[in-house]
Amino acid sequence: MASCHLSLSDLLISTNILPNMLGTFLLGKEIITYCGCMTQFYFFSGTTVAECFLLSIMSYDRYLAICNPLRYSSIMNMMFCVNLSVCPWLFSFTFNLLAVLPVSEFDFCADNIIDHFYCDLFPLQKLSCSDTSFVELEIFVFSLPIFILPCGFIILTYAYILHTTFKIPSTAGKQKAFSTCSSHLLVVGTFYGTLIAKYMIPSKGHSLLMNKIVSLLHTVFTPLFNPIIYSLRNQDIRTALQKLSQIQ
Known part of the structure; x- marks a missing residue:
């Protein structure tokens, strides 16, 4: 169920950014309202x-x-899975108001051209004529539990997984365990790599061009990369690809 919600998350990120971005690049539609931003x-x-x-x-x-x-079946019952899937959405969109409300109070008294392909924190800070240092510090502090705690939890769980995997006597069992985790680790690496580069490094530590490149990786290539990773783990898809390569 979590994989379905991860796919939904990737879909929402792309559909939130790409239509306006394509409209800017292909149709020259370069205007977005303040509320839309x-x-x-x-x-x-x-x-x-x-x-x-x-x-x-x-x-x-x-x-x-x-x-x-x-104990897997008894712990991961349907009700527990539903709660685990719904709670992140409720928490994230409620807690996210702490970041959006201070940004909405920025004063934009000069240029109103956003030097980016979507409305993000860093270009809005550059565009604002307000003192954004407090807001930047506030968002950085709030991002620590949001980004670091889940990342630390992932590292901790995989430490236990590796410890258990190395105790498996058969080579086939170890390979199956590593195969179960490899796709998830690739997704975690690409997601958190771009996320840390975008938000955990202070804005003075990177240029706007670098921010655009990392943003493109985060909003386009990561959502595109995730389905490919999980699809290649599906035996039916691998069999179909093998048959297709043999036909060609």
């Missing part, structure tokens, strides 16, 4: 926060499957 920033930030928790839930699912397989 704040709405885009809110949904993008909320979906990103939800994905942080969804990835940690998926790591817990793999921890139970490998470290406590006999």
